[in-house]
Amino acid sequence: MxxxxxxxxxxxxxxxxxxxxxxxxxxxxxxxxxxxxxxxxxxxxxxxxxxxxxxxxxxxxxxxxxxxxxxxxxxNKTETEVDQYKIAANSIGHSYQRIFTRCCDAQLRMVHIQDAYIIAHHQLLNFVRFCELIIPLSVNLLVITLKTGEDARKNLTDFDELARSLEKRGVTLQVDFSSTIHDREIIFDNGWVVKSGRGLDYFKPPEGKYVLGACDMNQRPCHETTIDYLKRKT
The missing domain is CATH 1.20.58.80 (Phosphotransferase system, lactose/cellobiose-type IIA subunit)
Structure with missing residues (x-):
């Protein structure tokens, strides 16, 4: 055998x-x-x-x-509020590294993203950036799941490409589609839950091709939003 x-x-x-x-x-x-x-x-x-x-x-x-x-x-969860992070309109300095680093560690095995709007090109890029961040910070990560809206089915080829890339790092991506979801939250199976009305899509588009924030998301102005950090108890 x-x-x-x-x-x-x-x-x-x-x-x-x-x-x-x-x-x-x-x-x-x-x-x-x-x-x-x-x-x-x-x-x-x-x-x-x-x-x-x-x-x-x-x-x-x-x-x-x-x-x-x-x-x-x-x-199967109850949540205790730990922290709240407010992003003011047009402010900078709110990269994914700033938002999600605290949620990543060696105990993390699975990350479950629920976001109905991983549809447009920039939203797909945001999802890729999120994956790029958490993988090096979570050395034992096995699985990323995404549940998104039915309209995202048009991106199946793109999700497959990302899945093949993640597979080379030993991480499985599973994408499911739903016509009923509307909440945006990310569950990290080490206990963290992150909720935001805008999900991953809180950056404003850059005002040109060759401007600050075109590549470095920490330099990109943001929409106003509030991010809630919770600790999950099961």
Whole structure:
């Protein structure tokens, strides 16, 4: 039996226990076990050739369990407000590094983004910038999930390109579409929750191609918004 097969076989009973825990209403324990199983499958996928039939087959089941965890983490939480960060209209100095660094650490395994508006080109670029930030700060990150609006289906090719890039870093991207979501929040599975009315899209467009803020988001003026930091308890 190959190393990937051993890892997948080891994950099987853990995931079965997770399913049973969920059915029994033991949601917190189910989430823990789902994550344990997911981590074993992720280890298997990392040592399998990209594009292989066996890997693609495992990926289908992996995606099911990842979405299960994302849905449970959205539903099964209480939140305690920790901090509030206000961004004034036209102010600068509010890059993603300033906003999200506190949420990233070695304990982070999954990040779940819910934002109905990852649709326009600049919104996709914002999502890429967010991924670029959190990956080097979260050395054990396994999964990024995005739930966005139905209109974002037109960007499937772009999401696939980003997924292939992330896969080279050992991170799986899963994108789902919904016609009903409207809230914008990011759940980090180390306990942090970040809520903002504008989500990732709080930067104003640069006023030219060769101006401050064209490349450095810390130099770009922002829309007025408030960002709430919360700690999740399950």
């Amino acid at each position: 190959s190393a990937p097969e051993k890892l997948v076989k080891k994950a099987g009973p853990i995931l079965c226990d997770a399913v049973n825990d969920e059915k029994a209403g033991k949601i917190s324990r189910a989430i823990i076990r789902y994550k344990q199983g997911i981590e074993l499958i992720a280890q298997a996928m990392r040592i399998m050739p990209l594009g292989s039939a066996d890997r693609d087959k495992i990926m289908k089941n992996f995606a099911i369990y990842v979405r299960k965890v994302a849905d449970l983490e959205y539903l």
